[in-house]
Amino acid sequence: xxxxxxxxxxxxxxxxxxxxxxxxxxxxxxxxxxxxxxxxxxxxxxxxxxxxxxxxxxxxxxxxxxxxxxxxxxxxxxxxxxxxxxxxxxxxxxxxxxxxxxxxxxxxxxxxxxxxxxxxxxxxxxxxxxxxxxxxxxxxxxxxxxxxxxxxxxxxxxxxxxxxxxxxxxxxxxxxxxxxxxxxxxxxxxxxxxxxxxxxxxxxxxxxxxxxxxxxxxxxxxxxxxxxxxxxxxxxxxxxxxxxxxxxxxxxxxxxxxxxxxxxxxxxxxxxxxxxxxxxxxxxxxxxxxxxxxxxxxxxxxxxxxxxxxxxxx
Amino acid sequence: xxxxxxxxxxxxxxxxxxxxxxxxxxxxxxxxxxxxxxxxxxxxxxxxxxxxxxxxxxxxxxxxxxxxxxxxxxxxxxxxxxxxxxxxxxxxxxxxxxxxxxxxxxxxxxxxxxxxxxxxxxxxxxxxxxxxxxxxxxxxxxxxxxxxxxxxxxxxxxxxxxxxxxxxxxxxxxxxxxxxxxxxxxxxxxxxxxxxxxxxxxxxxxxxxxxxxxxxxxxxxxxxxxxxxxxxxxxxxxxxxxxxxxxxxxxxxxxxxxxxxxxxxxxxxxxxxxxxxxxxxxxxxxxxxxxxxxxxxxxxxxxxxxxxxxxxxx
Numbered sequence: 001x002x003x004x005x006x007x008x009x010x011x012x013x014x015x016x017x018x019x020x021x022x023x024x025x026x027x028x029x030x031x032x033x034x035x036x037x038x039x040x041x042x043x044x045x046x047x048x049x050x051x052x053x054x055x056x057x058x059x060x061x062x063x064x065x066x067x068x069x070x071x072x073x074x075x076x077x078x079x080x081x082x083x084x085x086x087x088x089x090x091x092x093x094x095x096x097x098x099x100x101x102x103x104x105x106x107x108x109x110x111x112x113x114x115x116x117x118x119x120x121x122x123x124x125x126x127x128x129x130x131x132x133x134x135x136x137x138x139x140x141x142x143x144x145x146x147x148x149x150x151x152x153x154x155x156x157x158x159x160x161x162x163x164x165x166x167x168x169x170x171x172x173x174x175x176x177x178x179x180x181x182x183x184x185x186x187x188x189x190x191x192x193x194x195x196x197x198x199x200x201x202x203x204x205x206x207x208x209x210x211x212x213x214x215x216x217x218x219x220x221x222x223x224x225x226x227x228x229x230x231x232x233x234x235x236x237x238x239x240x241x242x243x244x245x246x247x248x249x250x251x252x253x254x255x256x257x258x259x260x261x262x263x264x265x266x267x268x269x270x271x272x273x274x275x276x277x278x279x280x281x282x283x284x285x286x287x288x289x290x291x292x293x294x295x296x297x298x299x300x301x302x303x304x305x306x307x308x309x310x311x312x313x314x
Numbered sequence: 315x316x317x318x319x320x321x322x323x324x325x326x327x328x329x330x331x332x333x334x335x336x337x338x339x340x341x342x343x344x345x346x347x348x349x350x351x352x353x354x355x356x357x358x359x360x361x362x363x364x365x366x367x368x369x370x371x372x373x374x375x376x377x378x379x380x381x382x383x384x385x386x387x388x389x390x391x392x393x394x395x396x397x398x399x400x401x402x403x404x405x406x407x408x409x410x411x412x413x414x415x416x417x418x419x420x421x422x423x424x425x426x427x428x429x430x431x432x433x434x435x436x437x438x439x440x441x442x443x444x445x446x447x448x449x450x451x452x453x454x455x456x457x458x459x460x461x462x463x464x465x466x467x468x469x470x471x472x473x474x475x476x477x478x479x480x481x482x483x484x485x486x487x488x489x490x491x492x493x494x495x496x497x498x499x500x501x502x503x504x505x506x507x508x509x510x511x512x513x514x515x516x517x518x519x520x521x522x523x524x525x526x527x528x529x530x531x532x533x534x535x536x537x538x539x540x541x542x543x544x545x546x547x548x549x550x551x552x553x554x555x556x557x558x559x560x561x562x563x564x565x566x567x568x569x570x571x572x573x574x575x576x577x578x579x580x581x582x583x584x585x586x587x588x589x590x591x592x593x594x595x596x597x598x599x600x601x602x603x604x605x606x607x608x609x610x611x612x613x614x615x616x617x618x619x620x621x622x623x624x625x626x627x628x
Binding site for chain 1: 533542
């Protein structure tokens, strides 16, 4: 089935304990579309400036990402720069954000894109997210969104409207707590369910993911790496692997969602192994299958058998 | 088999977002011994003052904890007080620490205790931990220890000596990073292995646990609760459930360690549901089995089958 992502394509300049990179390909729609492209046909809708490099179009096309919705206009591409902490690579500080052409992003979907089966609304202005959903010819089988504190703090009412309209939300721990106004994550997920989505996906970075799917809780760790080069894009890659698998299989059962979450974690673990999408863009089937199997070994334990064979002295 | 714990018995005064409690029963050896008592015979070696309440002796005895090693001397029992953050209940600030009689704790094991099969050295001065190990008549089947930043910062050389001598260490994330002088947890675990222990258990609080057992990694989340009343003692309860099960089964295989870790997490999840050991001390077999099963449901996912059935477009 077809998957559409609407989000940002950017150039990122990052400093991490492992080095630095200037004007590297980034953006939520970039990571999402490359990650999902391994599993599902995917179309990207985003905006870039005249400085956007042909090699980066070529990279997306190499992954069979449909870039017909990648608008190119006068001006510069969205730029973000940040520095990651030496002690805790999950902590980062934004040095500079230049919206550039992204400030005037007004997605206008093509007829083909309006028929997508699955829709991922990456982290953009919630008014635009609602506007995009309104352009669809029919309600997609699944609409998922990501957001961030900037919108939670600044456009809560608009965000409420789109959250109410989607099936699945991706938020990080802090965002979920702030959005739900509730420090306890299980309760925060319950409150987000009340707004509308049947699936609440709470991203915990190096601590994994907590999912509440119609109240069923699933928790998975992050894949522990001995070297994290650049965490940028891990969350969007996670979402891309997740929704990409669901788009490929159409499996929205509890088991399907759990498998998608594990695959998303696996994909995210590759992204952070190098700067930009360098590692993500060079994956093989064998590498992904191997890490998925490692993830199984990482988390497996023997349950209690039917006789409840737990030693007990009482 | 028999299990010996040497650590603290204390009175804690805590403030949490859910309330406050003055002079509640606490201490590492208290939580550890009650948790492990459900699974294994356990003996406690600790020191208290003349203010220690008979009802608290009775509570330990009710759980069949051998308190013959609980020394009672003139003076006051160890007191700790702290306040937990409203936004993040895992963050706490110590308001006051009064070592009292604990300052002069010099464990002198009885002949029976010197023959214990399993030994847990709770968080006390590493010189005392080494001294206790030296008193054993023969090397126990398993020696495990817990420590904290106070000793890592202040008695690193002494701590190295006892870490070198044990089989298993319990540290929290920050302690493991500090002790190994390595921010990456997987590498930190590898460095701790180099010092000696074959099993490194990194406690991550609400984020679960990461275990490196002879290099095999196991990661489990914490059980997500919708109400955390008081996190005090969760780590010691985790260790008590963990080592208690191993003492009961003697199973030090990879599978045995993983099951022990899950049971430890289950036990810890009960402790935080109420102040002090109130919830921990009233558990039934049925409740523990039920939550273990919930933990299985929380973490299970379907692996790739033998044909590596991952959709792949390449």
